[in-house]
Amino acid sequence: KQEVTQIPAALSVPEGENLVLNCSFTDSAIYNLQWFRQDPGKGLTSLLLIQSSQREQTSGRLNASLDKSSGRSTLYIAASQPGDSATYLCAVGGSGNQFYFGTGTSLTVIP
């Protein structure tokens, strides 16, 4: 069964710093990988979707990469802002129409 791990579990950075969130998965036979943002008590907001044939996707200050062979993805956030504070989740899309989630990284950006 696919297992997804996110490191670190929590991260605190001063405003303006660039940062990297990590996601690893055990089974490289994936269809895609998706990064989400979750604010406290809210649902998940999709940030970026990377198909298995792609190596990266960019949206504004966010850049996500995928190395399927090594089972890793990173989410790079440039010039962090206090509004970026949230929990970030990665999810791997596998066979059987299923998504497997990591436990998330809680990010705090300090003004």
Add this chain to the structure above:
Amino acid sequence: SQTIHQWPATLVQPVGSPLSLECTVEGTSNPNLYWYRQAAGRGLQLLFYSVGIGQISSEVPQNLSASRPQDRQFILSSKKLLLSDSGFYLCAWSGTGVMNTEAFFGQGTRLTVV
């Protein structure tokens, strides 16, 4: 554009009472539908998913059940709630096909069983 609606937003129910959470999707046809639970300090746990009307796959044996009476309606139910059923329940949809497409989530239901 597609939207997903989930209600209620919060719910407090006594142990042993029934449960019904509803999720509807607009702007798409024949979506894959999912129910997840997020317990405090833990990741998202897939409870049920459906690839079509009346087709329900269960991931975790428990006292919950799911139904899909219409193409874009997904319902999570229980006949008798347990304290351990407390959590944050999320409905999601994705497109159909061999390759998974992007998943979109509702705003969640905070269930507290007392």
